[in-house]
Structures are given as C-alpha cells and as structure tokens.
Amino acid sequence: MEKVPNIEGRLRLLGIDMSARMDAKRFLPVFEAHVDRIVAHFYDHMYSFAEARRLFGDPQNVSRLSERQKQHWLRLFSCRFDAEYVRGALHIGEVHYARRVPPYLYLAGYNFFHCELIRLASATITGIEVPPLLAAITRLVTLDMDLALSAYTREHWRAVASAPEDKVEVLSG
Ligand code: HEM
Secondary structure, three states: OOOOOOHHHHHHHOOOOHHHHHHHHHHHHHHHHHHHHHHHHHHHHHHOOHHHHHHHOOOOHHHHHHHHHHHHHHHHHOOOOOHHHHHHHHHHHHHHHHOOOOHHHHHHHHHHHHHHHHHHHHHHOOHHHHHHHHHHHHHHHHHHHHHHHHHHHHHHHHHHHHOOHHHOOOOOO
C-alpha cells in the first residue's frame, strides 16, 4: 500500500485548520446520534439501483458494511488524522477499485453523505456557527474523497502500466 507522504500538506491544502477541526469535533456528538440512521438510508438508497445491488451482493452483507462505514465516518470527524485513519481511507479506495465500483457510483456515495451531513447540521445547529460548520464538513468529506480516490486511481495506473495494451479494462459508467 502506498502511503500519503504528507497528510499535514493535504490538511493545509484543503483548509482543515484548527478552527475547522474544532467545528467538526463539536458536531461529532450530533453526528454520532444520527449516523446509524444516515448509514441505513445510504444502503437503502444505493440498493434502489441495479448497478449498486450487483456490487453489494447479498443484502446480508449490509450489516457488516454498515458498521465499517460508520466507524470510518466517525474516525474522520474525530479529526485525529492519524495513521489508522489515513491507512483506512487508502485501503477503502483500494477495495473499491478491486471491486470495480465505477467512479460515478463512488462519487454518488460521497454526495449522499455530504448532503445528509449538511441537512443534519442545518437542522440541529443555529446561528453564526452554521456557515463555518458547513465549510468544515465540506473540507472533511473532500479529504476523505481525495484519499480514497487517489488510492483508487493509483491502483488503476498500476494496472494499466502492467497490462498488455489490449487487456486494459475501462471502468464502466
Ligand atoms: C461514501 C462513499 C463510500 C464509503 C466511505 C465506503 C466505505 C466502505 C467500507 C468501509 C468498506 C469495507 C472495506 C473493507 O472491507 O475493508 C466498503 C466496502 C465496499 N463498498 Fe463501499 N463505501 C462507499 C461507497 C460505495 C458505493 C457507492 C458502492 C457501490 C455502489 C460501494 C461498494 C462497496 C463494495 C462492493 C464493498 C466490498 C464489499 C465486501 O467486501 O463484501 N461503496 N465500503
């Protein structure tokens, strides 16, 4: 697995500074109280599309995947950005490449969580705290998407570099 060389550089690039971290950490208990519902809603939404059903397989997989999904989101919003989080995000990108989840579906997943987080923040927090919180949420979702899709893309480049030209697979969608 390739490691992101400089997570601090990534945090600075995406504007995840101390105040964004404080905003996200303050929001964490609210997120924790709603994360099970949001994750369940995510799988319901995804299962309504044949392409996603095919990828997820047996609905019995959902409880295992839901728990992994939930832990990952809570780790992101704890704002530790430690090796465990970074390794997890990279590994998740690699798993989605290995399972051939097409980028349009993967991005739809991030879109789903991003919108649910905005909705939750707007419904539960009031006043001048809302705009910086929405910005912090956007920065964190983008960080995770960046790490996962960077790992996903590296896996694809590696496969393309080592495959004979006529065997290069193009991801559908
Ligand atoms: C918000 C974006 C997403 C996140 C954060 C996410 C997270 C995860 C996690 C944590 C795992 C378990 C990885 C492991 O086994 O170590 C996983 C597995 C998987 N995800 Fe996602 N996922 C996302 C979106 C999607 C979407 C949109 C699809 C397809 C429609 C998808 C399909 C899969 C598949 C097929 C697996 C492997 C299932 C298995 O091992 O049986 N994911 N995902």
